[in-house]
Amino acid sequence: MSNPFRTSRTPSWFCPYCGYLADSATDATGTHAVPKPDDLSICINCAGVLMFDYDLNIVAADEKLLDELSPHIRRAIDEGRRHIRRRGPIDRGSKH
Numbered sequence: 239m240s241n242p243f244r245t246s247r248t249p250s251w252f253c254p255y256c257g258y259l260a261d262s263a264t265d266a267t268g269t270h271a272v273p274k275p276d277d278l279s280i281c282i283n284c285a286g287v288l289m290f291d292y293d294l295n296i297v298a299a300d301e302k303l304l305d306e307l308s309p310h311i312r313r314a315i316d317e318g319r320r321h322i323r324r325r326g327p328i329d330r331g332s333k334h
Contacts, residue, residue, distance in 0.1 A: 246264075248273055280319055284327065
């Protein structure tokens with residue numbers, strides 16, 4: 239069975255919430271999408287909700303934008319965040 243998720247390299251970025259250093263994003267929709275400006279993401283370390291800017295840098299997602307998301311998208315984000323929070327922070331010595 240093939241993996242439905244696609245991981246794409248991005249410019250290296252630090253999470254604005256926890257400072258975690260990352261250089262990739264994984265499409266959890268199964269559509270093999272690559273990040274584009276204004277796409278939302280979730281920090282794999284702290285579950286902070288993030289957004290890609292015009293240069294594909296990560297910034298904190300605007301709370302007003304989050305309030306305006308469709309219920310379907312909001313549920314998907316909340317589910318991803320719950321999973322990350324249950325797992326806990328990534329050991330800095332491990333690969334993400």
